[in-house]
Structures are given as C-alpha cells and as structure tokens.
Amino acid sequence: MTTLNTLSGCVTRYDPQALPVSAAQAIVLQWVTPLAASERVPLADALTRVLAADVISPIDVPAHDNSAMDGYAFDGAVLETPRGPEAETLTLNVAGKAFAGHPYTGAIARNACVRIMTGAPMPAGCDTVVPQEHVKRSNPDDGHIAFAAQAVARGANRRRRGEDLARGSVALHAGRVLRASDIGLLASLGLTDVEVKQRLRVAYFSTGDELRSPGETLDAGCIYDSNRYTLGAMLKRLDVEAIDLGRVRDEPAALAATLKLAAERADVVLTSGGVSVGEADFTRTQLQKLGDVAFWGLAMRPGRPLAFGRIWSGGTPGAGHAALLFGLPGNPVATMVTFYQIVRPALLAMAGAAPQPVPLIPARCEAPVKKRPGRTEFQRGLAHRGGDGQWRVAPTGSQSSGALSTMSEANCFIVLAHETADLDAGDAVDIMLFDGLV
Numbered sequence: 402m403t404t405l406n407t408l409s410g411c412v413t414r415y416d417p418q419a420l421p422v423s424a425a426q427a428i429v430l431q432w433v434t435p436l437a438a439s440e441r442v443p444l445a446d447a448l449t450r451v452l453a454a455d456v457i458s459p460i461d462v463p464a465h466d467n468s469a470m471d472g473y474a475f476d477g478a479v480l481e482t483p484r485g486p487e488a489e490t491l492t493l494n495v496a497g498k499a500f501a502g503h504p505y506t507g508a509i510a511r512n513a514c515v516r517i518m519t520g521a522p523m524p525a526g527c528d529t530v531v532p533q534e535h536v537k538r539s540n541p542d543d544g545h546i547a548f549a550a551q552a553v554a555r556g557a558n559r560r561r562r563g564e565d566l567a568r569g570s571v572a573l574h575a576g577r578v579l580r581a582s583d584i585g586l587l588a589s590l591g592l593t594d595v596e597v598k599q600r601l602r603v604a605y606f607s608t609g610d611e612l613r614s615p616g617e618t619l620d621a622g623c624i625y626d627s628n629r630y631t632l633g634a635m636l637k638r639l640d641v642e643a644i645d646l647g648r649v650r651d652e653p654a655a656l657a658a659t660l661k662l663a664a665e666r667a668d669v670v671l672t673s674g675g676v677s678v679g680e681a682d683f684t685r686t687q688l689q690k691l692g693d694v695a696f697w698g699l700a701m702r703p704g705r706p707l708a709f710g711r712i713w714s715g716g717t718p719g720a721g722h723a724a725l726l727f728g729l730p731g732n733p734v735a736t737m738v739t740f741y742q743i744v745r746p747a748l749l750a751m752a753g754a755a756p757q758p759v760p761l762i763p764a765r766c767e768a769p770v771k772k773r774p775g776r777t778e779f780q781r782g783l784a785h786r787g788g789d790g791q792w793r794v795a796p797t798g799s800q801s802s803g804a805l806s807t808m809s810e811a812n813c814f815i816v817l818a819h820e821t822a823d824l825d826a827g828d829a830v831d832i833m834l835f836d837g838l839v
C-alpha cells in the first residue's frame with residue numbers, strides 16, 4: 402500500500418528527521434481529509450462550529466427601505482426643485498408618524514413629511530430623511546417643520562431594502578467558523594438552526610513514568626503532568642470533541658494499547674512525550690509498528706521531535722479505524738508551539754474549516770535575538786505598539802522549551818524564518834499575536 406512516507410517523499414526538501422516547517426505543514430495538510438458528516442444545531446449552540454454548506458439568504462435584509470435616523474421622511478424631489486436664494490428654508494407639513502414596527506400607510510402630499518424613528522419603514526413616496534436635530538418645529542406647533550434645504554441631500558439617511566443582504570445571495574460560505582456576528586446574521590435571516598460539520602473527535606494523552614496528576618503527591622524525581630491540561634485547553638478553544646485518555650507509562654505494551662483505543666475512538670490522536678531518541682521514548686517506535694510515519698523531526702525550535710503519521714485501531718495498517726497521529730514533544734512549550742503551528746491548522750482543515758492563516762505583524766526587535774539559520778524558531782515575545790504606531794517586541798527571558806511560565810508571560814510568538822540568522826536590536830521581525838478580538 403502507498404505509505405505516508407513514500408507519498409511525502411514527493412515533497413521538496415523532504416527529510417523525515419529535520420523537515421522544514423513549511424514542508425511539514427504542507428505534508429500534514431495533504432493528509433487531511435475534511436470530515437463529511439454534518440448535523441443541524443440551534444443558533445444558540447452554533448458559535449465556533451464550522452458551517453457545512455453555504456447559507457443562502459431567504460429574504461432581503463433589511464426587508465424594506467427604512468430610516469437610519471430619528472427625523473422626518475419626505476420626497477427628496479423637493480430638494481431638486483429650483484429655488485431662489487430666499488427659499489433656502491424648506492417648510493413641510495407633518496402628516497403622521499412612523500415607528501419601527503408601526504409603518505405609516507397613508508398617502509403623502511408633496512411638501513408633506515412623516516415623523517419617523519430609526520428603523521421605521523420609509524412611507525411610500527418618501528426617499529429622504531432629515532435628522533431631527535436639523536429641524537425647527539413651528540412655534541406654536543401647528544404641525545409644520547422647517548429646515549435648511551442644504552442640510553440634507555436627496556436619498557440621505559435611508560437604508561435600502563436588501564442593502565445588507567439580497568434575497569438569494571450567499572450570506573455565509575461553507576467552511577466558515579461561526580463567530581458572534583455570523584450567529585446574529587443567521588438570526589437576521591429568520592433562521593432558527595444551521596447545518597454544521599460534526600465535531601472532530603480528538604483523543605489525547607500524556608506519556609512518561611515521571612508524570613503525576615495535579616492533586617497527587619509528587620514523588621522524588623517526578624513532575625506534574627501539565628501537557629494534558631494545556632492540550633485539553635487548546636482543544637477546547639477549537640471546539641472539537643476532546644477525549645482525555647489520561648497518562649500512559651513508558652511501556653511499549655501500554656502505549657500500543659492506548660494508541661489502538663485512541664484510533665478507535667477518534668479522528669486525530671495527540672500524544673505528548675516519548676518522541677525523541679531516549680531509551681524510554683517509545684511513541685515513535687510504536688507508531689512505526691502500528692501505522693505509518695510521515696516524519697518524526699522538524700527543523701524547528703522549540704518542537705524538533707515531532708512525529709506525524711497514521712495509526713489503525715486494529716494495530717496494522719489498513720485494519721480497523723484510521724486516525725491521524727501527532728506525537729508532540731514532551732517539553733511543555735514545545736507541546737504548545739507544535740500544537741499551534743502544526744496541529745491547529747490540520748485540525749481546522751479536518752473539521753472542514755476554510756483555511757485562514759494567522760496574521761503576521763511586522764515589528765522591530767528591542768533587543769538582540771539569537772537565531773541559528775536552518776530552522777524556524779518561534780520565540781516567546783512581549784510586543785507593544787509604540788507611540789509612532791510601530792510594533793516593538795522583545796524576547797521574554799528564557800527561551801527554554803520547558804519554561805511554561807514564559808508562555809504565560811509572552812503575548813506573541815516572534816516568528817524567525819528558516820534562513821534567518823542572529824538579529825540586532827532594531828532589526829525587522831514578524832510577530833504572531835496570541836490574542837484577537839473575536
């Protein structure tokens with residue numbers, strides 16, 4: 402059978418032990434098949450779900466021409482009638498009122514107007530709204546208003562029927578990861594539910610004899626398992642169905658059993674630890690036994706040991722249910738960096754999401770940066786926007802791949818491209834901010 406390894410070999414610069422990050426991302430995306438299954442969910446449950454099909458607008462939004470202001474609606478033709486300099490003030494007779502939800506249905510004579518509130522349908526024959534702050538009411542009030550003709554142009558302050566969305570047009574495209582505005586947009590079309598992709602199932606577990614769970618006593622030489630919590634949290638953000646399989650000892654049999662169980666229950670399996678070349682590193686060897694390995698090392702820092710392949714629940718290629726497997730490095734920062742840079746785009750693609758690259762922002766280094774050419778580095782940085790509007794960034798102190806505290810301290814990755822060498826203060830770099838607005 403065609404293996405990942407042979408097919409991946411067609412990718413330029415293929416070196417399964419030190420693959421450039423861009424090549425790894427390309428190989429991974431080649432091996433992703435978007436989920437086919439979809440389900441209908443109510444709008445209230447649709448946030449961050451992936452739209453399974455284009456949504457076609459069943460109505461015009463807005464459904465009728467309406468006023469954008471509180472004011473007076475009238476036929477703007479009167480503005481175009483030639484007037485002498487003495488006639489720059491227009492006087493109109495107020496014929497009635499229109500509120501949102503309560504249209505004015507009567508006829509309107511030329512030189513008459515309707516008191517109108519924001520959102521109220523434009524009365525027949527009216528195409529212009531003069532805002533109330535430009536208007537003087539007659540005193541004593543005899544039902545007339547007056548305003549300077551040049552205060553308003555014909556057609557002003559009127560929202561056109563269908564100007565937001567025309568009936569029959571695509572309101573949202575398949576592959577959209579639904580945001581708050583999208584949920585509102587769907588509601589504005591009168592829809593109560595929406596067809597979304599089924600949630601991707603992602604199983605994950607930690608490996609390592611040294612690991613203890615929070616709440617347990619920390620025996621000599623042991624550490625708390627943080628990766629499982631980091632992974633669980635990052636998966637939650639992506640709104641996948643995350644399956645926590647706990648932690649597994651550094652024993653080949655236990656590892657094989659958990660990998661098979663994971664492949665049976667999930668579309669993607671994430672493991673942490675055991676992918677380097679130490680004597681207790683069994684993830685890669687088990688992956689080679691149970692499945693098909695595309696690569697096991699990246700020209701990347703942190704994140705050099707990263708295994709990617711496919712495993713089968715039956716324990717041999719082709720037997721049972723197949724799942725993609727990412728064997729993430731055990732060092733806590735490396736786990737996070739490889740998740741964000743390699744795993745996240747793959748999970749989104751598999752969940753059916755349209756590709757949406759994370760923006761890179763140009764910045765200037767505030768301090769010298771050490772960088773070895775020949776690998777992509779994702780250093781942790783603290784960025785801020787200077788008074789001149791330019792972004793500046795400094796690496797957080799330690800760049801150790803074990804120092805999770807610097808991930809919490811940082812607000813961005815400093816992305817240093819494959820060929821980049823040491824940088825001086827003031828040099829240009831790209832940053833990837835951790836937080837976005839929506």
Ligand code: AMP
Pocket residue numbers: 607608609611612624625626627628629673674675676677679682730731732733
């Ligand atoms: P490994 O790749 O298994 O050799 O792990 C590399 C380093 O990461 C070692 O120092 C491990 O103790 C540490 N490590 C591995 N798994 C975890 C985990 N789940 N939580 C925190 N640290 C871990």
Ligand code: MG
Pocket residue numbers: 608609610674675681682731
């Ligand atoms: Mg280990």
